[in-house]
Amino acid sequence: xxxxxxxxxxxxxxxxxxxxxxxxxxxxxxxxxxxxxxxxxxxxxxxxxxxxxxxxxxxxxxxxxxxxxxxxxxxxxxxxxxxxxxxxxxxxx
Numbered sequence: 749x750x751x752x753x754x755x756x757x758x759x760x761x762x763x764x765x766x767x768x769x770x771x772x773x774x775x776x777x778x779x780x781x782x783x784x785x786x787x788x789x790x791x792x793x794x795x796x797x798x799x800x801x802x803x804x805x806x807x808x809x810x811x812x813x814x815x816x817x818x819x820x821x822x823x824x825x826x827x828x829x830x831x832x833x834x835x836x837x838x839x840x841x
Contacts, residue, residue, distance in 0.1 A: 763805065763823055764834065769794055783822040784808065795839050 765787075770778045772790075777797040781787040789804040791797030812819055 762832065764832065765801075765805075765822075767798075767801065769797060769837065784820060786811075793839070794837060798837060 765781050766783060768780050768782060770780070772778055776790055776792045777794050778788065778790045779797040779801065787801075787804055787808055789797060789800040791800055809819065809823075
C-alpha cells in the first residue's frame with residue numbers, strides 16, 4: 749500500500765569485555781579494558797564511568813574502521829539467543 753511504512757527494529761549488538769575500574773587520587777574513576785588498551789573512559793562516579801563505555805567502544809570501533817584496521821578478535825559479538833553470564837557493578841547510596 750502506498751504511504752505505509754515498515755517499522756524497522758534495530759537490534760543491539762552485545763560485546764562481553766573485561767573492564768578495570770580504578771579510583772583516581774584526585775577523585776573520580778578511570779575505566780580501561782585489558783584486552784583493548786585503546787578503550788579508556790572516566791567519570792566522576794563509578795556508574796558514570798560505566799555508562800560512558802558504550803560511547804567509548806563505539807568511538808573505538810569507528811576509529812578502527814576509519815584507519816582500515818580489522819576489529820580485534822576479542823570483540824566477539826554475543827547473540828541474544830542464549831544466556832550470557834556477566835558480572836555487574838551495583839552502586840548503592
